[in-house]
Amino acid sequence: DAKTTQPTSMDCAEGRAANLPCNHSTISGNEYVYWYRQIHSQGPQYIIHGLKNNETNEMASLIITEDRKSSTLILPHATLRDTAVYYCIVRVGNRDDKIIFGKGTRLHILP
Amino acid sequence: NAGVTQTPKFQVLKTGQSMTLQCAQDMNHNSMYWYRQDPGMGLRLIYYSASEGTTDKGEVPNGYNVSRLNKREFSLRLESAAPSQTSVYFCASSGDNSPLHFGNGTRLTVT
Numbered sequence: 715d716a717k718t719t720q721p722t723s724m725d726c727a728e729g730r731a732a733n734l735p736c737n738h739s740t741i742s743g744n745e746y747v748y749w750y751r752q753i754h755s756q757g758p759q760y761i762i763h764g765l766k767n768n769e770t771n772e773m774a775s776l777i778i779t780e781d782r783k784s785s786t787l788i789l790p791h792a793t794l795r796d797t798a799v800y801y802c803i804v805r806v807g808n809r810d811d812k813i814i815f816g817k818g819t820r821l822h823i824l825p
Numbered sequence: 826n827a828g829v830t831q832t833p834k835f836q837v838l839k840t841g842q843s844m845t846l847q848c849a850q851d852m853n854h855n856s857m858y859w860y861r862q863d864p865g866m867g868l869r870l871i872y873y874s875a876s877e878g879t880t881d882k883g884e885v886p887n888g889y890n891v892s893r894l895n896k897r898e899f900s901l902r903l904e905s906a907a908p909s910q911t912s913v914y915f916c917a918s919s920g921d922n923s924p925l926h927f928g929n930g931t932r933l934t935v936t
Contacts, residue, residue, distance in 0.1 A: 756929060757930055759927070814883075815860070
């Protein structure tokens, strides 16, 4: 079973920040939080990952709570092209990872 | 850089027929994965391979076999296709402590 839980769907107005939550209450100390997104039926695309500290790249920001039991992916200025399914997963990062995806959050960006 | 290449892109089979889905990566990654995605659903792990010569079952391995032929290639075989195996199949690869890279998928219909 997936180690993460996410809301099934969310709406966000174009130009606003989209905040996507993820719960991972059973995360282990050596597990990273990874975020991916899938646009239409394409292969999922990597967005960002982190262990303990907050992370930012050109696509998004990742905020991880101090107890590491939840995280939030932030798309700072959502556009229509950000409409997609967003997946949050946890993994150790070793080569023998059994990487399990949940159902993700379907994000609708509203014009 | 091609990344992860899957062939074929589309396939239609009759019940009982067999076929092999091919996947190759050119990123020198150790780990490779096969997922299936049914309409409106998340990704489910079929099999994965942590290194050349090793394979392990994922969440839904029944009805499938895999071969990790070498470091580059990881194939998925359906010995006797069933309508329940109609799905989109994604191959992915990953280096140690690095994100998954996905192919563009194989869309399989079994009639």
